Amino acid sequence: MALMRVEAAAGQYQVRIEAGLLERAGRIIGETIGSRRLFVVADEAVWACLGDRLAAGLEGLEWTLLSTPLGEPRKRLATVEELCDRMHRAGADRRSAVLAFGGGIAGDVGGFVAASYMRGIDAVQVPTTLLAQVDASVGGKTGVNLASGKNLVGAFHQPRLVLVDTDSLNTLPEREYRAGLQEVVKHGIIRSGELFAYMERGHSAVTRRDTVAVERMIADSVRIKSEVVRIDEREGGLRRILNFGHTLGHALEAETGYGLLLHGEAVAFGMIAAAKLSELRSRLNAADRERIEETVLSYVSIPSLEGLDARRIAARISGDKKSVGGKARFVLVDRIGSVSEELDPPEDCVVEATQHALQVCSLPAALVV
Numbered sequence: 001m002a003l004m005r006v007e008a009a010a011g012q013y014q015v016r017i018e019a020g021l022l023e024r025a026g027r028i029i030g031e032t033i034g035s036r037r038l039f040v041v042a043d044e045a046v047w048a049c050l051g052d053r054l055a056a057g058l059e060g061l062e063w064t065l066l067s068t069p070l071g072e073p074r075k076r077l078a079t080v081e082e083l084c085d086r087m088h089r090a091g092a093d094r095r096s097a098v099l100a101f102g103g104g105i106a107g108d109v110g111g112f113v114a115a116s117y118m119r120g121i122d123a124v125q126v127p128t129t130l131l132a133q134v135d136a137s138v139g140g141k142t143g144v145n146l147a148s149g150k151n152l153v154g155a156f157h158q159p160r161l162v163l164v165d166t167d168s169l170n171t172l173p174e175r176e177y178r179a180g181l182q183e184v185v186k187h188g189i190i191r192s193g194e195l196f197a198y199m200e201r202g203h204s205a206v207t208r209r210d211t212v213a214v215e216r217m218i219a220d221s222v223r224i225k226s227e228v229v230r231i232d233e234r235e236g237g238l239r240r241i242l243n244f245g246h247t248l249g250h251a252l253e254a255e256t257g258y259g260l261l262l263h264g265e266a267v268a269f270g271m272i273a274a275a276k277l278s279e280l281r282s283r284l285n286a287a288d289r290e291r292i293e294e295t296v297l298s299y300v301s302i303p304s305l306e307g308l309d310a311r312r313i314a315a316r317i318s319g320d321k322k323s324v325g326g327k328a329r330f331v332l333v334d335r336i337g338s339v340s341e342e343l344d345p346p347e348d349c350v351v352e353a354t355q356h357a358l359q360v361c362s363l364p365a366a367l368v369v
């Protein structure tokens with residue numbers, strides 16, 4: 001069991017990581033934010049798997065279920081409006097709180113509902129995917145997609161409490177779990193050589209979802225992400241290191257039309273490319289670049305990227321919203337556990353690194369057939 005405190009400008013909040021928390025959610029929420037009327041914004045599919053357990057945990061509290069089908073196409077303002085309207089009709093007021101239940105999409109949508117309903121009410125995050133547990137539920141970013149791009153409308157709204165029940169991973173599909181592991185590997189590369197080494201040597205425990213391994217990965221990730229976010233809540237500087245692997249990862253997601261790859265799989269590709277770029281820019285040695293590649297690929301199977309063109313992927317980067325004034329920002333590795341930014345590395349290096357990642361990810365061991 002781990003109990004962490006995250007510091008944010010709006011105040012501190014707790015992240016609890018433990019098996020069996022769903023059944024105890026109501027008591028912990030009551031102790032932390034007091035007795036409130038709760039509106040549970042739930043991913044319908046997650047509610048079908050885990051709803052009974054959360055419902056048992058909320059017994060005795062006043063709560064209303066707002067279950068809805070989610071998924072990237074539903075991560076839209078229309079869904080937020082629909083949920084706010086359902087809350088209003090059910091009598092939600094300023095003292096009510098939202099409990100977001102599901103993966104990163106439920107967290108982003110539920111969090112944004114909380115940020116906007118009556119100009120902001122309290123939010124409790126109960127993430128159920130590994131990705132949401134190690135990344136999305138901490139840090140306060142909430143929001144939705146526009147037809148023209150992902151995550152373009154949103155708000156910073158810190159939760160009051162995050163409850164991570166490691167047992168909720170028991171029903172998570174293998175592919176989703178493996179995609180989430182990539183964000184853990186990322187946290188190791190950017191800030192903790194120790195976590196990275198654990199991911200290298202702990203492969204067997206990690207892949208069988210051993211409770212101790214899962215708790216450790218989540219606790220280390222939450223610690224690393226919350227340290228970074230405490231120093232730079234609104235992404236003025238340091239927070240951008242969390243984008244390691246995301247510059248080319250986002251470009252690949254866009255190039256493949258968002259349907260082919262899970263986000264974590266695209267990040268795996270992006271990390272391999274960024275590590276190669278770090279080597280080409282004489283920051284990282286070849287041995288550590290290889291360690292990164294091997295570890296990333298040991299946890300993920302990437303769908304076939306045959307026929308993709310490195311130049312086209314690289315060319316997308318200047319259109320990314322994280323670029324400034326047309327300059328591409330890359331987070332590059334200086335050594336495992338330490339990264340820094342480079343603005344506008346030479347285009348031919350970016351293309352070469354992208355080409356390398358395409359090749360490495362197309363090796364038979366890396367492919368899903």
Ligand SMILES: NC(=O)c1ccc[n+]([C@@H]2O[C@H](COP(=O)([O-])OP(=O)(O)OC[C@H]3O[C@@H](n4cnc5c(N)ncnc54)[C@H](O)[C@@H]3O)[C@@H](O)[C@H]2O)c1
Pocket residue numbers: 043045046049050071072075102103104105106108128129131132135136137138139140141142151168169170171172173176263
């Ligand atoms: N706010 C942030 O800081 C932040 C950070 C990273 C990602 N995100 C966002 O998170 C989203 C991706 O999150 P995700 O990968 O968790 O996707 P997701 O929420 O779509 O969940 C993935 C799939 O797993 C299912 N699922 C979730 N938990 C389950 C469980 N315990 N058992 C069985 N099935 C379960 C869901 O129904 C869904 O089909 C993206 O929209 C991304 O933009 C936000």
Ligand SMILES: [Zn+2]
Pocket residue numbers: 135183246263267
């Ligand atoms: Zn990510």
